[in-house]
Amino acid sequence: MAELRGCAAPADVMTDAQALRGHCLAAVEASGLHPVGDLFHRFADAAATGVTGVVLLAESHLAVHTWPELGVVTLDVYVCNRGSDNAERARALLARLETLFAPADAERHAVQRGRAAA
Amino acid sequence: MAELRGCAAPADVMTDAQALRGHCLAAVEASGLHPVGDLFHRFADAAATGVTGVVLLAESHLAVHTWPELGVVTLDVYVCNRGSDNAERARALLARLETLFAPADAERHAVQRGRAAA
Numbered sequence: 001m002a003e004l005r006g007c008a009a010p011a012d013v014m015t016d017a018q019a020l021r022g023h024c025l026a027a028v029e030a031s032g033l034h035p036v037g038d039l040f041h042r043f044a045d046a047a048a049t050g051v052t053g054v055v056l057l058a059e060s061h062l063a064v065h066t067w068p069e070l071g072v073v074t075l076d077v078y079v080c081n082r083g084s085d086n087a088e089r090a091r092a093l094l095a096r097l098e099t100l101f102a103p104a105d106a107e108r109h110a111v112q113r114g115r116a117a118a
Numbered sequence: 119m120a121e122l123r124g125c126a127a128p129a130d131v132m133t134d135a136q137a138l139r140g141h142c143l144a145a146v147e148a149s150g151l152h153p154v155g156d157l158f159h160r161f162a163d164a165a166a167t168g169v170t171g172v173v174l175l176a177e178s179h180l181a182v183h184t185w186p187e188l189g190v191v192t193l194d195v196y197v198c199n200r201g202s203d204n205a206e207r208a209r210a211l212l213a214r215l216e217t218l219f220a221p222a223d224a225e226r227h228a229v230q231r232g233r234a235a236a
Contacts, residue, residue, distance in 0.1 A: 001229065001231065003231055036161075036170070037159045038157070039156070041154050041174050043154075048200075052174050052175075054157065054174065054181070056157060056170050056172065057170075058161075060170065060183055060192075061170065061172065061183075063172070063179050063194075065178055065179075065198070074178075074196075074231060076181075076194070076196065078192075078194065080183070109229050111119065111227050111229065113192060113225075
């Protein structure tokens with residue numbers, strides 16, 4: 001997981017669901033992960049103008065939330081390691097997305113999940 | 119987040135994308151959270167027979183992955199607290215889903231995320 005602050009990404013990356021979707025799918029594929037579906041939703045009301053999106057992966061999921069009014073983005077990359085170790089691919093995906101959003105500051109959390117599901 | 123093991127849920131909850139979707143949307147609404155979209159994908163190959171699903175929320179997202187062949191389910195509930203404190207709703211949603219999957223054992227992780235995005 002990562003929380004990105006002070007994001008200098010172009011406005012369309014933060015507010016255009018289709019543009020963000022294209023960037024996310026490209027980053028997923030460049031990282032060697034396998035999308036099986038995706039859904040991106042644009043918020044457009046007085047309180048929120050960002051995008052929430054997910055890419056379902058054969059390996060689990062990517063979730064992205066943008067808050068353009070705050071310059072904030074949160075990223076979740078969750079992969080399972082059945083069959084092969086996907087941790088390096090998950091790190092590569094996070095790094096690609098951080099580059100895309102160009103934050104001034106990034107805070108990362110890694111959680112090693114359940115034994116049986118790993 | 120929670121990893122549930124030894125899940126005693128009926129088979130359709132673990133393997134039927136539409137059945138799981140209905141349970142997730144009901145649990146989201148009963149918890150006072152607000153869905154803005156959802157996507158559920160059934161895996162059906164030799165290596166995996168489970169379902170991956172997400173519900174996008176006005177408050178962020180729910181993600182569910184089932185591994186029926188292992189009796190394992192992982193849950194992610196991520197909420198932001200802009201406008202109101204949604205932590206209690208997130209806990210209520212996790213509790214409802216744990217009841218649905220009826221695990222023998224549950225391992226939970228809570229991560230307090232970025233200051234600016236909170």
